[in-house]
Amino acid sequence: MRFRDLVQLSLDSALRARMRSIMLLLAMTIGVAAVIALTSLGEGARRYVAGEFQSLGTRLVVVIPGRSETGGVAPGLLAGETPRDLTLSDALAVQRLPGVERVAPLVIGSAPISAGALEREAPVMGSSADLLPVHGFRLARGQFLPPGELSRDTAVAVIGDNIARELFPGRDAIGRNIRIGDRRFRVIGILGDQGRMIGMDSQELVIIPVSAAQALFNSESLFRLLIQARTRDDMYRVRAATIEAIKLRHQGEEDVTVITQDALLATFDRIFTALTLTLAGIASISLAVAGVLIMNVMLVSVSQRTGEVGLLKALGATRLQITALFLTEAILLSVAGAVAGLLVGLGVDWIVGKIYPALPLSPPVWAVVLAIVVAILSGVVFGLMPARRAARLDPVAALAGRR
Amino acid sequence: MIELREICRRFQMGDQEVRALDSVTARIESGEYVSIMGPSGSGKSTLLNVLGLLDRPTSGTYLLDGRETTSLNDEELAHTRARKIGFIFQSFHLIPRLTAFENVELPLVLAGVEPQVRRPRVQELLESLSLEGRARHRPNELSGGQRQRVAIARAMVMQPAVLLADEPTGNLDHVSGAEVLAAIEGLNAKGITLLVVTHDAEVAGRARRHIRMRDGKVVEDINGHA
Numbered sequence: 001m002r003f004r005d006l007v008q009l010s011l012d013s014a015l016r017a018r019m020r021s022i023m024l025l026l027a028m029t030i031g032v033a034a035v036i037a038l039t040s041l042g043e044g045a046r047r048y049v050a051g052e053f054q055s056l057g058t059r060l061v062v063v064i065p066g067r068s069e070t071g072g073v074a075p076g077l078l079a080g081e082t083p084r085d086l087t088l089s090d091a092l093a094v095q096r097l098p099g100v101e102r103v104a105p106l107v108i109g110s111a112p113i114s115a116g117a118l119e120r121e122a123p124v125m126g127s128s129a130d131l132l133p134v135h136g137f138r139l140a141r142g143q144f145l146p147p148g149e150l151s152r153d154t155a156v157a158v159i160g161d162n163i164a165r166e167l168f169p170g171r172d173a174i175g176r177n178i179r180i181g182d183r184r185f186r187v188i189g190i191l192g193d194q195g196r197m198i199g200m201d202s203q204e205l206v207i208i209p210v211s212a213a214q215a216l217f218n219s220e221s222l223f224r225l226l227i228q229a230r231t232r233d234d235m236y237r238v239r240a241a242t243i244e245a246i247k248l249r250h251q252g253e254e255d256v257t258v259i260t261q262d263a264l265l266a267t268f269d270r271i272f273t274a275l276t277l278t279l280a281g282i283a284s285i286s287l288a289v290a291g292v293l294i295m296n297v298m299l300v301s302v303s304q305r306t307g308e309v310g311l312l313k314a315l316g317a318t319r320l321q322i323t324a325l326f327l328t329e330a331i332l333l334s335v336a337g338a339v340a341g342l343l344v345g346l347g348v349d350w351i352v353g354k355i356y357p358a359l360p361l362s363p364p365v366w367a368v369v370l371a372i373v374v375a376i377l378s379g380v381v382f383g384l385m386p387a388r389r390a391a392r393l394d395p396v397a398a399l400a401g402r403r
Numbered sequence: 404m405i406e407l408r409e410i411c412r413r414f415q416m417g418d419q420e421v422r423a424l425d426s427v428t429a430r431i432e433s434g435e436y437v438s439i440m441g442p443s444g445s446g447k448s449t450l451l452n453v454l455g456l457l458d459r460p461t462s463g464t465y466l467l468d469g470r471e472t473t474s475l476n477d478e479e480l481a482h483t484r485a486r487k488i489g490f491i492f493q494s495f496h497l498i499p500r501l502t503a504f505e506n507v508e509l510p511l512v513l514a515g516v517e518p519q520v521r522r523p524r525v526q527e528l529l530e531s532l533s534l535e536g537r538a539r540h541r542p543n544e545l546s547g548g549q550r551q552r553v554a555i556a557r558a559m560v561m562q563p564a565v566l567l568a569d570e571p572t573g574n575l576d577h578v579s580g581a582e583v584l585a586a587i588e589g590l591n592a593k594g595i596t597l598l599v600v601t602h603d604a605e606v607a608g609r610a611r612r613h614i615r616m617r618d619g620k621v622v623e624d625i626n627g628h629a
């Protein structure tokens with residue numbers, strides 16, 4: 001039998017048994033679409049987080065106050081001590097270490113922001129001029145914090161675009177005064193929409209000099225210290241040197257956690273890869289269900305078509321040919337289902353992408369390949385048994401409509 | 404040429420054995436026109452199935468064109484069936500989703516014949532059976548007589564040496580039946596060996612040789628018109 005005729009005959013049979021084919025297609029489509037959409041979700045989340053880290057700038061080393069040891073409780077706490085604060089003088093000490101290019105201290109809090117009669121609550125971030133290159137913020141207009149001594153308490157602020165529009169509707173905010181808490185600041189720049197930090201939107205943010213923020217929140221302690229190393233290789237040396245330097249300054253107590261950006265990234269990467277795999281596993285169950293459905297429906301089809309099988313045998317069809325006919329039909333349906341599932345899955349991704357532009361979804365290549373291979377394989381595997389049953393039918397009995 | 408020697412076909416039904424064919428010996432030359440009659444259950448269909456290589460005898464030898472067939476494997480049987488034997492059934496056995504043309508084409512498709520070769524052959528056969536206007540129709544759009552003629556075309560498309568018809572007019576009215584018989588007799592006139600199982604004495608009477616069966620045995624074998 002010619003290959004084209006084989007496909008044509010199988011296709012004919014699939015198209016004629018419309019209900020049966022639609023059912024199989026649907027099952028396969030749902031299975032494949034589920035795999036595509038769910039792995040896209042996992043992968044999208046992974047890339048989103050990776051992107052967030054990327055926006056923190058490369059070569060980044062982050063100092064977090066407090067010792068977070070994998071053992072659980074910090075040894076300092078057991079000894080009845082509270083961890084020492086991370087302070088601006090720590091930042092200055094770190095700045096002098098070899099391999100350190102920039103240091104941006106971070107103080108974070110929330111305060112009421114007002115201009116005239118308009119007021120709203122917003123996250124306030126205290127930092128330095130170096131935050132711009134270290135973090136990767138973009139300025140829409142104006143200037144960022146001026147460079148200079150960290151301890152200089154200048155009353156200037158860089159505000160997010162949304163805040164600017166809310167406080168100064170229809171007017172340019174640059175050069176105008178705002179109140180943060182009970183202090184007055186002059187707006188010198190507007191943040192662009194680029195640059196996000198986990199859980200923080202630059203458009204909703206107010207950035208002021210670190211000393212001003214310390215005064216505002218009445219606290220000496222830093223939330224984070226962001227260090228940019230000169231090169232990627234410097235990153236690990238800087239990490240070690242930072243730990244040493246701060247330990248020295250904190251009476252020999254190692255009471256900070258210093259992480260490199262790629263270590264963080266790798267951790268999140270592992271978490272999200274595991275998540276994606278789990279989702280793929282769950283979605284695969286629906287593929288398996290589709291496979292079993294193919295088998296059952298093809299078995300019913302074989303028993304409905306015993307007469308036809310008998311006839312084919314009377315016309316001289318071999319067992320191999322009859323197996324091929326039924327198997328091809330199952331494979332055609334599962335391939336069509338896989339393709340439809342791929343399209344539906346990508347469609348779901350596209351729609352989600354429209355609704356949440358921040359979470360661009362696209363399936364990992366391995367998931368696409370896997371879903372299609374598994375779909376086709378299940379067509380073969382689950383189609384084979386019914387096909388062989390058809391091929392083994394006794395022609396006389398089959399012609400008589402008996403099995 | 405068909406040669407049967409002491410062919411037996413037994414079926415086990417629980418603890419009872421049914422002798423569908425009980426030591427049948429016969430010889431049928433190429434180009435013969437044979438009718439097979441006998442009461443229901445006498446083994447006519449079983450004989451035809453054995454002759455058509457759809458069923459294997461329990462014992463005995465069957466030579467088709469001088470070749471022993473009982474030792475052939477499934478694959479060889481299928482090939483022999485495809486090339487040498489045409490079947491016509493009482494219930495037509497057309498594939499409902501295929502058109503008349505495609506039904507006739509099917510044996511050629513299974514044999515892997517190229518479309519440009521098989522199309523004219525199918526067309527020609529349909530014309531010779533006055534079915535050219537029905538080529539695109541599906542079986543449910545055809546009358547019984549037309550369906551049976553499509554089945555005849557399908558049986559003939561591989562140009563077999565033997566045509567086996569199991570009650571070919573059983574489901575047809577008198578006029579359609581006569582048309583169908585005329586068609587297969589025309590084929591016989593061109594040299595095909597024709598075996599017709601029938602309950603209808605009038606149909607049987609048209610053959611040149613008459614076999615009568617009872618209880619799986621050939622009880623009468625008359626050559627010449629009754």
Ligand SMILES: Nc1ncnc2c1ncn2[C@@H]1O[C@H](COP(=O)(O)OP(=O)(O)OP(=O)(O)O)[C@@H](O)[C@H]1O
Nearest residue numbers: 414416421422423442443444445446447448449450
């Ligand atoms: N697969 C089978 N299993 C058991 N017994 C069978 C089988 N096929 C046929 N028989 C028996 O063999 C005998 C001959 O059957 P066969 O179909 O050849 O008769 P027939 O002459 O064609 O009858 P009819 O005129 O009714 O078609 C019957 O007794 C039948 O019951």
Ligand SMILES: [Mg+2]
Nearest residue numbers: 447448449569
């Ligand atoms: Mg019968």
